[in-house]
Amino acid sequence: MSNYWLFKSEPFKWSWEQQKAKGEAGEEWDGIRNYQARNNMRAMKLGDKAFFYHSNEGLEIVGIAEVCAEIHPDSTTDDPRWECVDIKAVCDMPQPVTLKDVKANAKLADMALVTSMRLSVQPVTKDEWLEVCRMGGLDNPPL
C-alpha cells in the first residue's frame, strides 16, 4: 500500500526534463528547508508515487515520479535538521494538469495544492491521485 505525494519545483532550478535525464538513478530532493515538507518526506516509503509539479513557470503537473531512496541527510547542508528522499521519473502526464484545471475541479477542492499553496512537498489522497491521473489522460495510473 503505497502513499501519494506531490513535489513542487521551479523548472529553471530543477525541471522534469532534468529529472527524467537522471533515469533510474534518480536524484536527491535536496534544499528543502521547511519542517512540514521535511516531515512529509520522512513519512515516504520506497515505491511511493508522486506528482511532479512545475511552480512559477508552467503551473502544471507534468509527470509522475517514485520514491527510490527513503529519508537521509540532505547533502547540501551540515545542518542535521534537514533531510530528504531521492525520487526518479516514472512517466509523463500525457496531458499536463494545470493548477487552473485543479482549481476548477470540485473534487480537488481540498488538495494541498489549492489549500496549502506554499507547501513544497505535499500529501495527495488516493482519490485525488486517481482524479488527477484521469484528467492527465492516464488510463492505467501507477498505484
Place this chain on the structure above:
DNA sequence: GCCAACGTTGGC
C-alpha cells in the same frame, strides 16, 4: 516584478 500569504527568527 509585485505583493499576499505564511513560515522562521529573535528580542523581550
Place this chain on the structure above:
DNA sequence: GCCAACGTTGGC
C-alpha cells in the same frame, strides 16, 4: 512563549 520583523514562496 508571545509577537513583530523579516525572508521566501509562488500565483498573478
